[in-house]
Amino acid sequence: MSVVLHELSHGYMADRLGDPTPRLQGRLTLNPLKHLDPMGSVIVPLITSMFGVTFGWAKPVEYNPYNIKNKRQGEFLIAAAGPLSNLTLAVIFGTIMRFAVNAETITSPFIEVLTYIVLINIVLAIFNLIPLPPLDGSKLLFALLPNQYGRLRMTLEMYAPLFILIVVFFLWKIVSPIIPFVFQVITGVGM
Numbered sequence: 001m002s003v004v005l006h007e008l009s010h011g012y013m014a015d016r017l018g019d020p021t022p023r024l025q026g027r028l029t030l031n032p033l034k035h036l037d038p039m040g041s042v043i044v045p046l047i048t049s050m051f052g053v054t055f056g057w058a059k060p061v062e063y064n065p066y067n068i069k070n071k072r073q074g075e076f077l078i079a080a081a082g083p084l085s086n087l088t089l090a091v092i093f094g095t096i097m098r099f100a101v102n103a104e105t106i107t108s109p110f111i112e113v114l115t116y117i118v119l120i121n122i123v124l125a126i127f128n129l130i131p132l133p134p135l136d137g138s139k140l141l142f143a144l145l146p147n148q149y150g151r152l153r154m155t156l157e158m159y160a161p162l163f164i165l166i167v168v169f170f171l172w173k174i175v176s177p178i179i180p181f182v183f184q185v186i187t188g189v190g191m
Contacts, residue, residue: 002089002121003058004035006128009085013078014063021064035059055168060134072143079139083125090121094186101189115187122182126175130167133160 011022037059045056068074097114131137180191
């Protein structure tokens with residue numbers, strides 16, 4: 001559901017900024033079936049889980065930048081909406097966890113479920129903020145850079161599948177140590 005909310009947030013922001021494309025495509029819904037990508041939501045997660053790491057994605061929400069008045073600001077806000085939804089979920093469930101850890105009536109399985117929800121959303125937010133295509137971080141970066149970097153962006157986007165492999169297998173080891181720190185800040189509990 002965290003991935004569904006992530007994509008829904010992109011679509012909702014695009015709709016709020018004047019582009020009806022996500023609404024017309026039926027993507028402004030919590031129905032997970034509308035956000036499934038056969039390859040990214042089923043096949044890749046099954047295959048990668050056999051190697052001890054589960055990786056996948058939902059169908060990206062499409063939007064038409066020509067329907068948005070301020071294209072650069074719109075792109076930034078639409079890209080930011082996804083990771084912000086994950087951080088919001090992490091903070092909400094992390095706050096519940098912060099109070100539940102000290103409650104005597106709360107069971108260990110409840111804390112375990114909260115831990116997974118917070119961790120999944122922190123991982124999704126951090127992963128998506130990496131500034132390589134096709135991740136949201138690249139859209140945020142290029143929305144801030146001058147237009148002269150458009151050609152570089154197109155070149156990088158051609159190699160997006162390669163960048164995903166680089167991030168998952170190499171760069172993630174550098175980025176992942178941030179996760180326990182963010183988890184502790186949000187929940188007050190060390191990992």
